[in-house]
Amino acid sequence: MARRGLPVSAPAAPAAAGPAPARMAAAPSVTGVFVRLKLSLLRNGLRVSRGRTVGWCIGVTFALLYALANGAGLIALRHNEHAPAASVTVAVVLGVGWAVVPLFFFGGDDTLDPTRLTMLPLRPRPLLTALMVSSLVGVGPLVTSLIVAGAVTSVAYGAAAAVVAVPAGVLVVAFCVALSRAVAAANTRLLTSRKGRDLALLSGLFVAVGAQLANLGAQSLSDSDGLDRADSAGHVLRWIPPATAVDAVRSTGRGAYGLAVLQLAMTAAAVALVLWWWHRSLVRLMVSPDASTIAAASESAAGGRARRGSRLRLRLRLPEGRTGTVMQRQFRYMWRDPRAKAALATGLAVGLLLPLIAVVQHGSVYQCLWAAGLLGVQMYNQFGTDGSAFWVVASATADRRDAELELRGRALSVAVVALPYVTVVTVGAAVLLGQVGSLAETLGLAYAFLGALLAVGCLASVRFPYAVPRDNPFANAAPGQSGLVVLNVIGGTLTGAALCLPVLGPVLALHLTGHHGLLWLALPAGAIYGAALAALAVRFTAPRLLDRLPEILATVRASS
Structure with a gap:
């Protein structure tokens, strides 16, 4: 029995114990491989x-x-x-x-x-x-x-x-x-x-x-x-x-x-x-697992009801009808679309940075007007950012009332973000600069400027739309349409500034005549004037939007 067992057990022990440490000692380090890979x-x-x-x-x-x-x-x-x-x-x-x-x-x-x-x-x-x-x-x-x-x-x-x-x-x-x-x-x-x-x-x-x-x-x-x-x-x-x-x-x-x-x-x-x-x-x-797996999907489904509830609450805070629907769609664009998000973030950041520079350099509170200007230009080329999806808007616009509600919802989506932001930035800069006495007139001019830019943006979006390429996120317009970008931004801003003259003129007159106690009237006057300009522009532009739906669709879908 022992002789029959020896050939089986004796050679097996060295074979099991010997090569294992050798294999472990011979295992190469991956560090040198990674260094060579980096150089390659x-x-x-x-x-x-x-x-x-x-x-x-x-x-x-x-x-x-x-x-x-x-x-x-x-x-x-x-x-x-x-x-x-x-x-x-x-x-x-x-x-x-x-x-x-x-x-x-x-x-x-x-x-x-x-x-x-x-x-x-x-x-x-x-x-x-x-x-x-x-x-x-x-x-x-x-x-x-x-x-x-x-x-x-x-x-x-x-x-x-x-x-x-x-x-x-x-x-x-x-x-x-x-x-x-x-x-x-x-x-x-x-x-x-x-x-x-x-x-x-x-x-x-x-x-x-x-x-x-x-x-x-x-x-x-x-x-x-x-x-x-x-x-x-x-x-x-x-x-x-x-x-x-x-x-x-x-x-x-x-x-x-x-x-x-x-x-x-x-x-x-x-x-x-x-x-x-x-x-x-x-x-x-x-x-x-990553977000594309079933486990991650089940985790995301757990918060589905909470997200649906938040969407419902957002919907309840918006106006009824098409205006609220358009505003909700625009807010989703601002949050999800990279180009819209970048444009809005640029306006918010630079609009805050310039007043901050004024505070550090002891400048003027009037530099807060940049915040209103940079957010007001978000109204320009509203339909160009839709691209080929604008056909949904065109097919759902049957009469002048639909066109007016579409424009109103887009203008209100910009105003809802811009109005509180401009107010907070201007108030903060006035307090930090110690120029609280100029707060009322500055806010009045800012509101008037914002309303003027919203009004000009409505007209420019309908009359001078341009396509935005989807394949190049860093391009502002399709080839051959750069002139329309300049016309929208520079021409629209100058036009908006000119429309503010009915508010700016009396403010300058009160300063020159020494009636500083009446400068607080610029705040309600600027707010009412800006709101009236935006409302009139929406009503005036709605028929033209209805007439130009095919031309706008052909323009904005050119590079989508």
Whole structure:
């Protein structure tokens, strides 16, 4: 029995125990594969065309020059008293920039989408390590490293500080890269959806607003006490990662070794927290169903009754009949259509930004008229944004009454958003500027201007419509119709301003004659005049809309 069992059991033991550790030890790391994959993506992207290669080289050259200039500027501040504030501010700005960029340029980097790797047999932890190392390969990390090197050098005094500067710089770069990846992973499904495309369409607006805010900050620093305010801000920013790592170098140079250790530990803890967030997002992306699955659909069905109730409440607050239906449809366009959403967000943001500039620069409350103007122009080309769907409106418009209700609903949908917004912005700017005495006349002129633009927008939408291309979200009009855009915007705005003369003239006369106590009359006069203009324009334009339905449909569906 024993002799018969030996051939079976004896050779089996080495075969089972030997190769398993060998196979585990021979398992290759995926980090090198990901690094080579990143380099291959960069190389193959440059092979698409010569123009792309030239553009990439020019962009990289300017980016490196910018980084070297910033690093040299920070090093030049080495013996300046404002160097610590500048260094920690640069670190915080880098962190914010790395966190925000994936939200706007997610589609420009395929390596930011981890869902492309869901079919591969990769566990989250090795995948996180490989993605982290490969993310350090590229122009962005190189530019960040150059700027961070200048920041830590500007506050490094002594051999101990120079030694601490190395891990501090590594922690700053690691925090920036990990935060960028964590934000991208946490918002992958949002950024690859329709809402993500809407966000990309709004990226230009955020960049423009951010540029204006940066300009305001630069102007405030140019004042006599601007650098003192920067130092005060630096005392707060030095405790916000990754600025804590940069300030740890300064603390080491001053001999505060305990504080330096604490600041480095805070930065390391922040990096660990970001990596943990990234790891959780990767696990969720790899194993959780997305919105197109049955499980997600069942979850969305659970809130169906609540959403239907909210829609019912919205419907009850709107006027009865076709006017309320048109308003509800326009509000849905404002919320769902990327182009309408971008136009409305631009009007709201810039309409608030310009009064904010007036407050910072101690300007005039009359700059709030921009809010009324930017929202009033939303009435222009109402039918062009419908595209080929305008045939539904045309088929449902049988008489003058239907045309009037259609125009009234579109005008009221703009007024419902614009009136409270203009009121809040104007009141807030007047209070902050200390010009409450000019509030009544400013609001009166704003209401009159808004009503005039609504009136002109009704006429322009019917008389001068133009097609809006659907395949290019950044184009305002179809080819050959750019002149109509200029005619609508510039000509309509000038016409609206001219229609405000019956309100503006008496206001100027009261100012010139010194009757300032009567300026409050501009508020009710402007409100009544603006409402009357809009109502008369709707009634006057309705017959022309009825007559021009075929021409408008042929125009707006040209590029749909």
